[in-house]
Amino acid sequence: MAPLVSTKMNNNGKRLAPPSPAPGANGSPTKSDGTPTSSAKRQKREHGSSLRDRATTPTPAAAAAAAKATDFGTHMMTQLTYVVDFLKSKRAAKTLQEVLDHLTLHNLPEHQQHIFVNLMHKHSRIEHVPAPKGAKTASDKDKDKDKQLPAWRTGKYQFKAKIPGVHNKMTLLAHLQQKTDASSLSVKDLKDGWPDCDGAITELEKEHKILVVRTKKDNHAKFVWIDSPRLSHAVDPEFLNLWHRTELPVPDDMVRKLVAIGQKPASEAPSLNVKAGNKAAKKRKAARPPKHQSNAHMAHLLKDYSHMKR
Numbered sequence: 001m002a003p004l005v006s007t008k009m010n011n012n013g014k015r016l017a018p019p020s021p022a023p024g025a026n027g028s029p030t031k032s033d034g035t036p037t038s039s040a041k042r043q044k045r046e047h048g049s050s051l052r053d054r055a056t057t058p059t060p061a062a063a064a065a066a067a068k069a070t071d072f073g074t075h076m077m078t079q080l081t082y083v084v085d086f087l088k089s090k091r092a093a094k095t096l097q098e099v100l101d102h103l104t105l106h107n108l109p110e111h112q113q114h115i116f117v118n119l120m121h122k123h124s125r126i127e128h129v130p131a132p133k134g135a136k137t138a139s140d141k142d143k144d145k146d147k148q149l150p151a152w153r154t155g156k157y158q159f160k161a162k163i164p165g166v167h168n169k170m171t172l173l174a175h176l177q178q179k180t181d182a183s184s185l186s187v188k189d190l191k192d193g194w195p196d197c198d199g200a201i202t203e204l205e206k207e208h209k210i211l212v213v214r215t216k217k218d219n220h221a222k223f224v225w226i227d228s229p230r231l232s233h234a235v236d237p238e239f240l241n242l243w244h245r246t247e248l249p250v251p252d253d254m255v256r257k258l259v260a261i262g263q264k265p266a267s268e269a270p271s272l273n274v275k276a277g278n279k280a281a282k283k284r285k286a287a288r289p290p291k292h293q294s295n296a297h298m299a300h301l302l303k304d305y306s307h308m309k310r
Contacts, residue, residue: 076116079103084125084159091167093129093156117152127160161193169200173209176226184213184223208232 086102087094096117100106105116120126131154163185166175172194176185190197201221204210211225249257255265287304295302 076119079105079116080119080123080126083120083157084123087126087157087159091159093158095156096153099157114152120157125160127158127164129156129158131155159193162189163193166190167194169204172197172200172204173226176210176224179226182225184225186223187221190224 082103083099086099094102097106099120100108100113105113108116121128163175166172172190179185187197187201198221201210201212201224205212208227208229208231211227212221213223214221248254251267255267258265
């Protein structure tokens with residue numbers, strides 16, 4: 001038998017409607033007319049915003065990948081500085097494998113190593129020396145190994161100095177002789193590729209092959225020029241003593257003495273030499289009558305009577 005359902009009757013004998021369910025977890029709170037309450041609207045907005053935040057927030061894996069990529073780029077730029085210092089200290093060409101072993105980057109993935117090689121090629125202080133074509137290796141095993149290497153792994157890398165190719169006295173003289181102007185060569189730029197060049201500069205200066213300008217404080221070489229031993233002539237020590245014993249007058253007395261003997265001092269201002277009588281007198285421009293006179297009825301008033309002045 002079906003269970004009996006209890007119903008309520010009003011005073012007129014009509015059946016009453018069942019009571020509405022209480023607002024809970026499964027039902028949204030509404031007003032008596034069916035309009036959602038303010039709390040229901042707030043819950044709906046919070047739910048929608050949480051869904052949007054969940055859609056825009058990257059997953060932990062994606063965030064970690066992006067951070068790793070950024071870290072790799074910063075790490076590579078730092079490693080390039082170490083490569084420059086390594087090649088500068090060795091002063092010899094090194095292979096890619098030697099550079100990666102020095103930086104402990106040999107365990108990097110293949111594509112990251114390729115990116116690092118491209119960065120080295122673009123660096124202004126790193127020079128890539130391509131592998132010579134048709135070069136013979138020591139054994140057939142080395143030949144096979146070289147053939148298996150991709151093109152971007154071949155060749156060597158060396159430090160590119162500001163003045164490339166100058167590393168001894170002969171190359172220094174050759175570089176100075178090739179200059180087409182009389183400009184100096186900075187020793188600071190020279191030390192970029194030849195750090196211990198002070199001794200060679202001193203020897204060449206004593207041989208009168210270069211001219212050197214040194215600092216007054218430390219007597220360090222600052223600039224150099226090309227020189228020739230044929231232009232150097234020995235001077236008698238007695239003449240040098242006479243030259244250094246000769247006293248020169250102070251600048252004010254020198255000007256006065258030159259003027260006294262009728263000489264023109266070089267320090268005298270040119271404007272003082274201009275004589276007043278040589279100045280050309282300024283000519284007064286003559287007044288010109290107007291070509292067209294519109295006020296004909298006032299001609300007697302505008303007539304010039306200046307010539308009648310006494």
